[in-house]
Amino acid sequence: MHMAGKHSCVYNEGMAKKKKSVLIIEDEPAQIHALEKTFQKEGYAVHTAANGQEGFEKAKTETPAIIILDIIMPVMNGIAALEKINGDDATKNIPVIVLTNFALYEKIHQFMDPAKDHFLTKINTPLKDIVLKVNTLLS
Amino acid sequence: MKLSLTQQALLLCAVTLLTSGIALIWFGTDARALVVAVTVSVAMAAFGVRILFSTTRALADLRHRIDKVAQGNYDVITPVHGIGEIEKLVDAFNIMAFRLKYQERNLKHRAYQAAVLKEISERITASLDESEAVEIIAGSLGKIVPYSIVSYLTLKGGDASLLKCHVEESVSKAFAEETKRIMFRAFAALGNGALAEEQIEKTICFGAFFDEEAKGPVRSHFTLPVSVNGTLTGIITVASATPNLYKEEEVGILYAVAEQAGATISKTKALIAEESNKTHSMLSSINDGLIMVTTGQKISIINTKAKAIIGIPHNDNPSLLDVIQALYGTFDFRGATDRVLASKQLESFPEFMAENRVYKISANPVKEKDGDIVGVVFVFSDVTKEKEVDRMKTEFISITSHQLRTPLSSMKWFLEMLINKDAGELPQKAQGIVNDIYNSNERIITLVNDLLDVSRIEAGKMQNEPTPTNLIEFFKSMLPEAEQQFKKRGQTFEFRRPDTLPRVMADPKLVWQVVGNLLSNASKYTPEGGKISLDLSFRDDAALLTVADNGYGIPEFQQHRIFEKFFRADNTAKMEGTGLGMHIAQQITEAMGGKLWFESTEGKGTAFYLSLPVNGIKKQEKAVRAPAKNDILPII
Numbered sequence: 001m002h003m004a005g006k007h008s009c010v011y012n013e014g015m016a017k018k019k020k021s022v023l024i025i026e027d028e029p030a031q032i033h034a035l036e037k038t039f040q041k042e043g044y045a046v047h048t049a050a051n052g053q054e055g056f057e058k059a060k061t062e063t064p065a066i067i068i069l070d071i072i073m074p075v076m077n078g079i080a081a082l083e084k085i086n087g088d089d090a091t092k093n094i095p096v097i098v099l100t101n102f103a104l105y106e107k108i109h110q111f112m113d114p115a116k117d118h119f120l121t122k123i124n125t126p127l128k129d130i131v132l133k134v135n136t137l138l139s
Numbered sequence: 140m141k142l143s144l145t146q147q148a149l150l151l152c153a154v155t156l157l158t159s160g161i162a163l164i165w166f167g168t169d170a171r172a173l174v175v176a177v178t179v180s181v182a183m184a185a186f187g188v189r190i191l192f193s194t195t196r197a198l199a200d201l202r203h204r205i206d207k208v209a210q211g212n213y214d215v216i217t218p219v220h221g222i223g224e225i226e227k228l229v230d231a232f233n234i235m236a237f238r239l240k241y242q243e244r245n246l247k248h249r250a251y252q253a254a255v256l257k258e259i260s261e262r263i264t265a266s267l268d269e270s271e272a273v274e275i276i277a278g279s280l281g282k283i284v285p286y287s288i289v290s291y292l293t294l295k296g297g298d299a300s301l302l303k304c305h306v307e308e309s310v311s312k313a314f315a316e317e318t319k320r321i322m323f324r325a326f327a328a329l330g331n332g333a334l335a336e337e338q339i340e341k342t343i344c345f346g347a348f349f350d351e352e353a354k355g356p357v358r359s360h361f362t363l364p365v366s367v368n369g370t371l372t373g374i375i376t377v378a379s380a381t382p383n384l385y386k387e388e389e390v391g392i393l394y395a396v397a398e399q400a401g402a403t404i405s406k407t408k409a410l411i412a413e414e415s416n417k418t419h420s421m422l423s424s425i426n427d428g429l430i431m432v433t434t435g436q437k438i439s440i441i442n443t444k445a446k447a448i449i450g451i452p453h454n455d456n457p458s459l460l461d462v463i464q465a466l467y468g469t470f471d472f473r474g475a476t477d478r479v480l481a482s483k484q485l486e487s488f489p490e491f492m493a494e495n496r497v498y499k500i501s502a503n504p505v506k507e508k509d510g511d512i513v514g515v516v517f518v519f520s521d522v523t524k525e526k527e528v529d530r531m532k533t534e535f536i537s538i539t540s541h542q543l544r545t546p547l548s549s550m551k552w553f554l555e556m557l558i559n560k561d562a563g564e565l566p567q568k569a570q571g572i573v574n575d576i577y578n579s580n581e582r583i584i585t586l587v588n589d590l591l592d593v594s595r596i597e598a599g600k601m602q603n604e605p606t607p608t609n610l611i612e613f614f615k616s617m618l619p620e621a622e623q624q625f626k627k628r629g630q631t632f633e634f635r636r637p638d639t640l641p642r643v644m645a646d647p648k649l650v651w652q653v654v655g656n657l658l659s660n661a662s663k664y665t666p667e668g669g670k671i672s673l674d675l676s677f678r679d680d681a682a683l684l685t686v687a688d689n690g691y692g693i694p695e696f697q698q699h700r701i702f703e704k705f706f707r708a709d710n711t712a713k714m715e716g717t718g719l720g721m722h723i724a725q726q727i728t729e730a731m732g733g734k735l736w737f738e739s740t741e742g743k744g745t746a747f748y749l750s751l752p753v754n755g756i757k758k759q760e761k762a763v764r765a766p767a768k769n770d771i772l773p774i775i
Contacts (some may be wrong), residue, residue, distance in 0.1 A: 026547065028545060030549045030553070031545075031548070031549055031552065034549065034552040034556060035552075037556065037561060038552075038556070038561075040574070041561065042186050072541045100540055100730050101545055101548060102537065102541055102546035103536050103539075103540030103591055103595060103600075104533065104535070104536060104537060104540075104600060105602050106600070106602050109602075116282055119361050122544065122545075122548040123544040123547055123548040123551065123587070123588070124584070124588070126551065126552075126555050127552050127556065127559075128559075138692060
């Protein structure tokens, strides 16, 4: 696995095994907060990005184990980011969980890679189920 | 001098008596008198026999001639030498036969003329073209009257461009020139002003060669005008080197034919114009663009709206190529035509934009009575408004789903964190309150999700991805979650199914959305301790799913409203619910090509039936144009 970023080094201190990292691409600060806290509690190294553009760049530099991607975001929306992630050699193998409340699924589905990408509706998914999904995918 | 038969007989008797008398007086009773009388009598008798013989022969000859005439052979006009009256009788008969022969020939000629005239009329009526009518009449004249040359000219909009002449008998060029001058004079005499030589662009003559040695000047001629709607459209001049050839009667008939031809064309043209005017006004006034292209690659109909849509000037009569070029880059008109001709059925094409409006294009083959395809008709329907409504619905979904669901999901997660003690241990009372808030939030979430489902269904945005589904296995995997709910309410649940069931072409997510809703309703509207069951069976090429309970039931007077949006039965009013669940279930069932119905008795229970056809429904076609990435999403 690729070297985790500097934030994760803090949490790695004193641990024998390197933590798996999650990249959360989400523009809503409250939701970043909730997701970040939850995944940290589960022992993941967490990177965050506030829009698609920033998220794609972080995906390239940090190469996280998994990406959690929102759709409606400023600067670059999640669909464009998904297309970039799945089109770039450095990031195309990273599984992506599209986690959104945006309801026009079919517009998102056509940009998802069915072999590795997943879709969850925020409002219908408790945090514990998101963690469960990530754990399952990375185990 | 010829003597009649009676005169001959009287003369015979007189000569006999006279000779006998003279012999008696001369010789008295002498034997010589007797010899003379006998001699004369014998001579007279021989003479009588000769008369009798020639009479009989003449009568037989006459009889023979009568037979011939009776058989239609009038060639009996040979002189007959007979005796007196018989010869006169034969003469009279000969005159009669000759007259009959002449009259019959006349009749035959008339019949022939009539046949030719009829043919001309029929051909003119069939072609309905003025210039063709002139050609037809000119071309058929030879069958009616003899001529040396016939010249004819067709006039269109007062312009005479082509003069044709048919040379039947060799004449000199001067003869043809003379014929042309006669035509020009007749043209002027008809009150159409002067026709100048320069107006004729070309002269074509065909038939016999011109021969400068040929017969003399024009000795007889006549001219026929052809008029349509009171306008002279053609003129025909017939000329011959033979004098006094054209009888008033024959020319009169030809005049009548030319006049009738013009009248027929005028009348039919007026009728066609009236009909086409009606069709034209109708086509102009409809709001859809209409183009008909024939299998012969011609644009036979294009209405004003179609011209406006594809950007062809209002007054133009475009060719197929013009239409193809006008649509180049936006719509493959030729390809679409070929597609319809190949499939022989209605075809729809992707929408296209013109002048800020959206048009849907559909095309149908045009069939004749016998089923032969003669062309393709394209309809360009303006769907701008529908698209706008669609866009608004989509926008509503997009905004509702994002704006409304974002804070609700944040609340859901934070409440979950509070309940999970992520913010530390809460006092006992606070825990209860947080749980209540969580449940209330879930109720709002359900309502928002239901509303969103309804909007999505109405906007046609519901995702339906049928796959061959093993319903038994599918329900086995899905039921445990639902069974939790039954357990909570102390209800018993039974899942009855056959050992095997054919795979059903359906989207499992949608099947569960319906069945999950039915099961959840069954539990909700059945008292604690009640019985709920799910039955799977197969009949008539469809899977039948039955969700039954022994709950409150639906009041009979409200049963017909159960699938209405926001409807809630009176006996459930105090229970939680949005009144959207059954409406959504029914809409989803329809989208899957299935049927949903129920039987219910208030106080006894309800059974809902969901029938899903094994072949499902065709997957909805996706838009042909791939959506651009950023134009579909608002950047918020």
